[in-house]
Amino acid sequence: MREPVLILSDLHLGHPASRIHDVELMRPLFEGMGTVVFNGDTFQELATAFRPRSEELLGALKSLCEAMGIDAVFQSGNHDPGWKDEGWLELAQGRIVVTHGDAVMWGGSPWSRESFECSEQIRELWSKHEGADFDPGKRIALAREMAVLAKPVANALSWRRIHRVMDAFASPQRLLELPRVWWEQAKLADEFLSRYFPKAEVLVLGHFHRQGVWWRHRHLILNTGACIGFHRARWVSYEKGWLKTGKVVEENQRFMRGPTGEVWRFEGLEEA
Numbered sequence: 001m002r003e004p005v006l007i008l009s010d011l012h013l014g015h016p017a018s019r020i021h022d023v024e025l026m027r028p029l030f031e032g033m034g035t036v037v038f039n040g041d042t043f044q045e046l047a048t049a050f051r052p053r054s055e056e057l058l059g060a061l062k063s064l065c066e067a068m069g070i071d072a073v074f075q076s077g078n079h080d081p082g083w084k085d086e087g088w089l090e091l092a093q094g095r096i097v098v099t100h101g102d103a104v105m106w107g108g109s110p111w112s113r114e115s116f117e118c119s120e121q122i123r124e125l126w127s128k129h130e131g132a133d134f135d136p137g138k139r140i141a142l143a144r145e146m147a148v149l150a151k152p153v154a155n156a157l158s159w160r161r162i163h164r165v166m167d168a169f170a171s172p173q174r175l176l177e178l179p180r181v182w183w184e185q186a187k188l189a190d191e192f193l194s195r196y197f198p199k200a201e202v203l204v205l206g207h208f209h210r211q212g213v214w215w216r217h218r219h220l221i222l223n224t225g226a227c228i229g230f231h232r233a234r235w236v237s238y239e240k241g242w243l244k245t246g247k248v249v250e251e252n253q254r255f256m257r258g259p260t261g262e263v264w265r266f267e268g269l270e271e272a
Contacts, residue, residue, distance in 0.1 A: 104207070211224060
């Protein structure tokens with residue numbers, strides 16, 4: 001994988017609430033990178049109503065990366081589980097793990113209406129995936145099946161903020177679940193690393209749409225947020241033993257890397 005490596009997630013290309021209407025406006029964000037990792041939910045594979053526009057933007061994104069001489073790496077998410085990737089990648093000789101994040105939670109996306117309705121089927125899937133408790137490959141395979149089982153129902157109103165708020169209040173269970181998972185995501189990520197990647201020190205994920213930086217025990221958790229609705233995005237980069245992060249700045253609909261906020265150095269990998 002060519003360095004520097006840039007990691008982003010949850011572009012949700014083609015969704016009406018995505019702020020990316022023209023991928024050319026992401027060019028400043030990609031400048032100077034050797035590889036861009038799109039860490040899940042890049043496009044709307046499962047939402048039939050949004051897919052044509054989503055595929056159009058996805059093709060434009062691939063063309064932009066090719067024109068800039070950048071390697072594009074696409075990882076699966078719960079909205080685009082069909083990618084043929086492993087489901088995670090490792091940097092810094094395994095000290096950094098990058099995965100979308102739906103496998104971090106037992107139910108994938110437990111805040112969604114569809115997950116509530118499919119809770120019994122999700123339990124059945126767990127019973128069929130023997131070894132998913134400790135094998136990351138089997139856990140990712142299970143997450144992909146959950147995504148297909150609980151795929152979102154395209155609703156013309158669902159992307160509007162007022163209707164999303166009304167929908168949440170109409171379901172007390174969802175209203176309680178959303179803040180809970182936001183509050184617990186770092187704890188869950190810490191437990192996920194300990195269970196599936198015990199030698200890793202850092203987990204980079206998306207999925208929860210809440211960007212941030214957290215320390216849990218000996219693990220550093222980085223969430224890259226999202227480019228959809230009122231959520232904001234964070235960039236993460238890796239090069240020669242240096243891990244950096246900062247917020248994605250949006251000006252005049254252009255996406256740029258904001259100032260570097262935090263930096264971590266991995267000893268012994270400076271010349272790797």
